[in-house]
Structure formats: structure tokens, C-alpha cells
Amino acid sequence: MSFEKLKVIEPILKALKNEGYTQPTPIQEQSIPVILQRKDLFGCAQTGTGKTAAFAIPVLQLLHEQQQPVKQKPAIKALVLTPTRELAIQIQESFEAYGKFTGLNQVVIFGGVSQVAQVNALRRGVDILVATPGRLLDLINQRIVNLSDIRLLVLDEADRMLDMGFVHDVQKIIARVPKQRQTLFFSATMAPAIRKLADTLLINPVKVEVTPVSTTAETVRQTVCYVEKRNKPSLLLHLLTNKDIHMALVFTRTKHGADKVAKGLNNAGVAAEAIHGNKSQQARQRALNLFRSKQIKVLVATDIAARGIDIDELSHVINYELPNVPETYVHRIGRTGRAGARGIALSFCDSEERVYLRDIQKLITSTIPVDNEHPYQDAIGNNKIGQSFKTPVTPKTSNHFSRGNKPRRRYHKSVQ
Missing domain, CATH: 3.40.50.300 (P-loop containing nucleotide triphosphate hydrolases)
Incomplete structure (x- = not known):
């Protein structure tokens, strides 16, 4: 299987080639077609399986295909929630790399630093926002972030967000997102609390499970x-x-x-x-x-x-x-x-x-x-x-x- 056979568009294929990616991983192979069909997805995959690209590539493609010819300041169309600053930065860098030739822009926001630079970036316009829950909720309350145009919502490392006590912040954020949206839910575990949260967010999701959490890498x-x-x-x-x-x-x-x-x-x-x-x-x-x-x-x-x-x-x-x-x-x-x-x-x-x-x-x-x-x-x-x-x-x-x-x-x- 190749990225071409997954019907990934040329601008993203070019970026993937620049990054040295030739073959999709199992989680990418199974997730990308589902997301491109605009279906909700419940993905269960352990760390190191290529999970970020599994949602970043199709999200970029969907937004690229929906771009308006009229030049105007972009509104936030995709939101990626993730629990930690390091992971947020990594995800934003992945979107930037894979979307290099799409004309889409992305911003990452997280706590622990001054919000000034992040706010300035948001005011210039953004297509894809990668955020940790605390800082995002803070900027929403300050009326700096508006989520009314969100078409795609991604929850990454959902199990860790629950472990860190972010569930209430996540629920408050989701209440600000349009109900008519596509939701992608990724977790490394399938614990009852995770299933319960997924049930409240997803509509007839396709379940993709590559390797169960109990599996350690053979390498x-x-x-x-x-x-x-x-x-x-x-x-x-x-x-x-x-x-x-x-x-x-x-x-x-x-x-x-x-x-x-x-x-x-x-x-x-x-x-x-x-x-x-x-x-x-x-x-x-x-x-x-x-x-x-x-x-x-x-x-x-x-x-x-x-x-x-x-x-x-x-x-x-x-x-x-x-x-x-x-x-x-x-x-x-x-x-x-x-x-x-x-x-x-x-x-x-x-x-x-x-x-x-x-x-x-x-x-x-x-x-x-x-x-x-x-x-x-x-x-x-x-x-x-x-x-x-x-x-x-x-x-x-x-x-x-x-x-x-x-x-x-x-x-x-x-x-x-």
C-alpha cells in the first residue's frame, strides 16, 4: 500500500516525499480512507505507530479541498486538542510539514508561557488550531478564540487527558464547537471512561484498532x-x-x-x-x-x-x-x-x-x-x-x- 493508493492529493504527497515518507503505517492505512469519507473515527493505537500523520494528512486534505478562492483572513476550521505542551508542538510541526504546499496555516497554543505571541498569531488568521485544553479555554473566555466555524475536531491522547483531569475543560470546549462536525478520537487505551467519553462525542464511528495497549513492540x-x-x-x-x-x-x-x-x-x-x-x-x-x-x-x-x-x-x-x-x-x-x-x-x-x-x-x-x-x-x-x-x-x-x-x-x- 502506498499513499497514492490512499488517494492522498499531490500537494501532500510532495510534502511527504520531502519528509522521506514512502509507505503508510497500519494506523495510517486504516484511518486515512475513513477520515476522507468524512466519517467519525475512534482510533486505538499505542505510541510510535504514526498516529499523528493518520489524522493530520486527511485533515489537511479535506480542508485544502474546501478552501475558498476569495482571499480573506482564515477562520479556525480544525481543532486538535492534546494534553501536553510537547505533544502540541510536535503535532503543529507535523501539520506544518505535511501541509507545506497546501496554503493552509496552523497555530499551536499552550499554557506556561506568555499568551501574547499566540494571540498575535491567532489574530492573523488560522485554519488549524492545535491546543492544550487549559490555554484554549482561557482564550475562549477572553473572547480571543471563536470555534463557531469548526468542521473537524480531533481529540488526541484522550486517555491522558482524562488522567490529567482535563475532562471538564474538554467538555466545556466541545460545547462551543458546532454539532455538525466530523470528530476524530484517538486513545491508547479502551478503558470504560474512554468509551463513555467517546460515546458522547462520536456519531456512528468507525473503530480502528492497530495494536492493543497490552502489546509491547517486538523490537x-x-x-x-x-x-x-x-x-x-x-x-x-x-x-x-x-x-x-x-x-x-x-x-x-x-x-x-x-x-x-x-x-x-x-x-x-x-x-x-x-x-x-x-x-x-x-x-x-x-x-x-x-x-x-x-x-x-x-x-x-x-x-x-x-x-x-x-x-x-x-x-x-x-x-x-x-x-x-x-x-x-x-x-x-x-x-x-x-x-x-x-x-x-x-x-x-x-x-x-x-x-x-x-x-x-x-x-x-x-x-x-x-x-x-x-x-x-x-x-x-x-x-x-x-x-x-x-x-x-x-x-x-x-x-x-x-x-x-x-x-x-x-x-x-x-x-x-
Whole structure:
């Protein structure tokens, strides 16, 4: 199957060729014809499947075909709602790339930054608006944004929007959108709450499900390391300094934890940055750019902030803390092993996280192999209890884990 056979128009085909796209992914192959037929769609696909292009390409095509010959300031005809700033930026960049030769323009708006530049862009006219719910609702209330001309509504990462508590904002926004519209609903999970929300928005939708949420990419090699909580910093540093890891995305459950891990790694001589919701947009983009350009080795992220991080060359994902929602594990490790490349997912599991590991293995219907070779095994791994403060890894590790003349134990407590 080719994009030509999907009846994608020439201006978009030209842009896709410029981007190096030749063959559609399964989610694109199934979604594009449905959307071009102006049908509502319920798409279920995990991260890394080409979901953005699956809706961006047909949305651009439909709007291009409906363009009026009379030159006038464009009104917003398509709205894409997405939960995070990073994902919003990524989606806007995709629309810009695929729509390069269509004459359509797009604007992205999100919170955490001044609204001035965004408002100025909106006032110049926009065909496609990509937005996070909070900032959009704020600008609607200020009478800066008018959604009365919307023809296409896209909800991307709907499951994450519910998790983040955006459901009420989303409902308020949808109340401002014309009922006569085409709605595209994308989620990585099919939880009851997601189905309920979809039922209120979609009319006779076509369901497209490419890979269930329980499916982890075959290109990702998974390993679990049993380790006591207090020894996680030493194990992380051991892996980053003794293994062939060029780039690693490290996940924590909390913003505070992400900051502590990043700070500890930098103190130990490993270049790292943290990215989470409390960081300014400028700081988050700076961290992403440093990571993409390989000026830092490690990006430490929370789950919400990591949505929208798309780095083809990412070789390793490390779950410093296991997620308490098993589906999140699938999303996390999906950040590596993308586009057919090989990836490695390493997960730390302490005694309190055993139940999380059991839930994850139940979801993915497989047992994750255990690394019995690392030097910080705990009793779960049928080995000695890790002694991170007594067992030297390398001279570099031992030297960097302390601060001045302070005992190394103090550093480890601060990273937990």
C-alpha cells in the first residue's frame, strides 16, 4: 500500500516525499480512507505507530479541498486538542510539514508561557488550531478564540487527558464547537471512561484498532533489575557508566523525583536534564533540544511530560520507578524501538513495586526477563542484598557520588 493508493492529493504527497515518507503505517492505512469519507473515527493505537500523520494528512486534505478562492483572513476550521505542551508542538510541526504546499496555516497554543505571541498569531488568521485544553479555554473566555466555524475536531491522547483531569475543560470546549462536525478520537487505551467519553462525542464511528495497549513492540528488549530502593541511584549510575548507553530516557513517577535523579547524575559526572510539568516551556524545550542533539546523555522525565517526545535514535528507556498504572509501562518503553529500530527497556523494581511488576506482566501476558548479573541485587533476585554504599563500582563512580567530604550515604538518601 502506498499513499497514492490512499488517494492522498499531490500537494501532500510532495510534502511527504520531502519528509522521506514512502509507505503508510497500519494506523495510517486504516484511518486515512475513513477520515476522507468524512466519517467519525475512534482510533486505538499505542505510541510510535504514526498516529499523528493518520489524522493530520486527511485533515489537511479535506480542508485544502474546501478552501475558498476569495482571499480573506482564515477562520479556525480544525481543532486538535492534546494534553501536553510537547505533544502540541510536535503535532503543529507535523501539520506544518505535511501541509507545506497546501496554503493552509496552523497555530499551536499552550499554557506556561506568555499568551501574547499566540494571540498575535491567532489574530492573523488560522485554519488549524492545535491546543492544550487549559490555554484554549482561557482564550475562549477572553473572547480571543471563536470555534463557531469548526468542521473537524480531533481529540488526541484522550486517555491522558482524562488522567490529567482535563475532562471538564474538554467538555466545556466541545460545547462551543458546532454539532455538525466530523470528530476524530484517538486513545491508547479502551478503558470504560474512554468509551463513555467517546460515546458522547462520536456519531456512528468507525473503530480502528492497530495494536492493543497490552502489546509491547517486538523490537524492544525488556529486562527487570531487582534492587532495593536505596540502591537505585548506584545501579543507575553503574548502568550509565559501564554499559554501552549513548542516550537514555529515565522515568520517575514524580516531578520531585525527576529533579533529584537529574541532580544526582550531574553531580556524578553524567550530563542530565529533568523535564516535567513544573518546568517552564523554555526550560523543557531547551532540555529536549540538548537531548536530541546529544549534548546531554540522559533525560529524566515524568510520564505526562514525556508524551510527545519522539526521538528515533533513542536506544534505552530506564524505568527508575515502575509506573503504578500498567498501561503506562507500554507507553514508556514505546519511546524506544521506534520505526523498526532496536531498543532496550530496563526497569528497576524494589520491594514496594513488586505488585506493579505483577500487574504489568499480567497486562502484557509475558514474564519480563530478570538481570541477575548487576552488582546491586536484592533478595527478590535470589542474590545478596545490594550494598550500594560499600560496594565500589568504579573509581569514577565512587568519587562522584560524594559531595566534597560528605559521606556517600547522604547523597543516596537525597535521591530516593
